[in-house]
Each structure stands twice: as C-alpha cells, then as structure tokens.
Amino acid sequence: MKNILLILLSLLCINIHTSGAVIEGSISMSDQVPKGFFGDWRVVSVCTKTTDKELFGSKSLDIWTLSRNGEIITLMNPLSGARADITVNDVKGSTVKFQKHNYMPDEESIETPILTLNGDNFTGTDKIIIKTFQNGKLIKEDYVEYQVKGSKMSGDPITGIFGI
Numbered sequence: 001m002k003n004i005l006l007i008l009l010s011l012l013c014i015n016i017h018t019s020g021a022v023i024e025g026s027i028s029m030s031d032q033v034p035k036g037f038f039g040d041w042r043v044v045s046v047c048t049k050t051t052d053k054e055l056f057g058s059k060s061l062d063i064w065t066l067s068r069n070g071e072i073i074t075l076m077n078p079l080s081g082a083r084a085d086i087t088v089n090d091v092k093g094s095t096v097k098f099q100k101h102n103y104m105p106d107e108e109s110i111e112t113p114i115l116t117l118n119g120d121n122f123t124g125t126d127k128i129i130i131k132t133f134q135n136g137k138l139i140k141e142d143y144v145e146y147q148v149k150g151s152k153m154s155g156d157p158i159t160g161i162f163g164i
Helices: 002-024
Strands: 039-050 059-069 072-077 082-092 095-104 107-118 121-134 137-152
Touching: 039 121, 072 095, 107 137
Parallel strands: none
Antiparallel strands: 039 059, 039 137, 059 072, 072 082, 082 095, 095 107, 107 121, 121 137
16 A cells, blocks of 8 residues: 555645646747848858768758748748748857758658857858668668858848749
8 A cells, every 4th residue: 555655645645746847938039039040041051961962962052031921930032932930949149050850651751950149140050960760770871071151142032032
C-alpha cells in the first residue's frame, strides 16, 4: 500500500510539474529579430564544405525576401517562387540563427542560416542537411555549408515587382 501511495504521489508531482511548464509559455524569438533583417536581399553563397559537389552548387546568387506576420517569419525567393516559414532558434544582438525543416515522404531537409546584420549587409553561414529514406530507413545523408553575404536592395520590394 505504501508503494502504491508513493507511486501515485510521484505521478501527481510529475503531472503538476509538466502542467506548470506548459502553462508558463515562452517569449517568441521572432520578436527579437532586428527589424533591419526584414526586406529584400541580394545574397551571394559560396560553398565551403560538402559531401556531394554534384548535388550542391559551388556558388549561387539569390534574392531573399524576409517578412514577418505576427510571430511567423517567412523567407521567399521571388525569382524561383520558393517560400518557407522559418523558425528563429536564437538571437544574440545582431546575430540570428534561423531554421527551416522540409519533410517529404522519402526526404527530410534541415536548413540552418546563422546571419549577422551590419547596417544594410549581413554575413554568415547557411548549413543544409538532406536525409534520403527508403522504406523508412535512412539510406543517404548529404551536407553542405555555404558562406553567405547579403546586401539590402533598394527601391520597391521585389514581391511587388513580380506581383507576389
């Protein structure tokens, strides 16, 4: 009887502790992203590490549009039509760590840009991991790391130009 009482008391304490964590909530990291990050960017990426040089390009030039609606931050490339909601993992001053997950039936990708804002420019890294599955088992994992540099674009937002 004593053992049953101890087990019930332990479960009650665990339940109260867990419930407290859920009720506490957390501060949204998206609110801490410096406003200078939002807008249209010309981004140059240069591959510094990879497991597959044929899969990942050695250099690229892209346009990124970062926007926020409430707590949701969206990254778009108006030229390619790519669009993704991204998660803010960490903000330290003018350095922000974002993350984007993409799940498909036989593939999972995780992209993690870490960017430091300096006026109308940013620098940082963009790491991408692509996992390929077959019958639920991991058969291949590829990795790339890019050194990235972004320059804020002037004039009308790109999204307006392309009617997006």
